[in-house]
């Protein structure tokens with residue numbers, strides 16, 4: 096048994112001083128003042144929020160442990176306040192059949208300090224040729240399928256995947272990218288402000304054309320569909336229409352697409368897929384989140400080595416790390432500075448909303464009977480984002496040195512402290 100005392104606790108959209116008693120991985124009591132002869136965690140001066148949930152991370156193991164491992168990635172998650180994450184399947188070997196996935200699940204069980212839910216591929220080796228055996232994979236407890244890193248190239252294969260998803264009550268989680276719009280070496284948004292620096296652009300249609308294709312198939316098939324890392328206003332419009340017509344669709348927006356624009360791009364640490372788009376696009380993402388067209392915030396934590404990110408813009412890999420700075424950056428910009436969002440709104444988009452959409456039970460709120468996945472955060476002091484404090488092996492972030500007004504102090508998973516500052 097453990098007792099968190101004197102914290103300012105986020106419960107039902109309010110912050111109140113409460114004590115939280117936890118036992119066997121669950122929250123068993125919440126009250127004004129609890130006295131119990133057990134280990135006490137002093138949360139005086141700190142805010143207690145539910146553990147954050149991220150449906151989009153890359154942990155690189157197996158296959159690319161020079162970039163990140165399940166262990167270091169999960170520690171980065173814990174350092175950032177994330178207690179449940181969904182790991183994308185662009186690892187080697189691809190988790191696309193039962194035997195490979197069983198080994199992968201065992202590795203996660205052994206290495207991860209947070210709840211890590213693996214995605215399985217939509218198609219074998221993410222090659223867009225053959226849809227995986229969803230029925231067999233679902234028996235392993237996996238209900239989320241993605242080919243993240245690439246789009247599903249043809250509508251025939253996507254339709255077959257969606258039909259299987261519908262039959263098996265699974266969700267298609269799509270990275271939408273129509274490669275006919277992407278020239279070799281293209282690396283930034285296709286706008287004058289950034290292509291004038293000599294880099295080739297990727298137009299918004301590269302994302303939205305395939306998203307629109309997918310939404311049409313979803314309408315026909317009736318399956319659950321989630322769109323990854325939405326970056327363009329055309330995509331927000333398409334999703335709005337799909338939701339209005341009652342489709343079972345949801346979408347995420349990343350931290351960097353909420354905070355940065357094409358004009359901010361300086362070098363490879365600002366290169367990610369999809370690229371940072373225009374001011375107008377960014378505003379439509381923020382509004383889309385606020386009006387419910389977009390459902391949750393994700394990281395798309397994508398670690399790469401220093402050597403890889405040292406290459407020129409056209410040759411460096413796409414992706415930035417995000418887990419350890421996400422909450423602090425968004426809290427600072429949208430809650431502390433702009434006062435545009437409440438703490439409860441932000442936490443909802445980073446916890447209860449994704450948990451609900453992805454079917455995690457008793458996760459995302461501080462409530463009796465819920466999992467004791469909790470985060471102690473200091474919202475009173477200013478500090479700097481510092482890559483030297485990162486648990487991640489990846490240091491590829493555009494946010495190093497940014498000043499923030501939130502710092503994760505302790506992360507608790509199933510009642511146990513997995514990270515402490």
Ligand SMILES: NC(=O)N[C@@H](CC(=O)O)C(=O)O
Pocket residue numbers: 153185243244245270366367368369395397398413414415
């Ligand atoms: N987002 C990225 O820029 N990169 C991701 C792939 C992806 O999310 O599409 C990666 O695996 O590195």
Ligand SMILES: [Zn+2]
Pocket residue numbers: 243244245270323324368369
């Ligand atoms: Zn992607």
Ligand SMILES: [Zn+2]
Pocket residue numbers: 151152153183243244395397
């Ligand atoms: Zn990704």
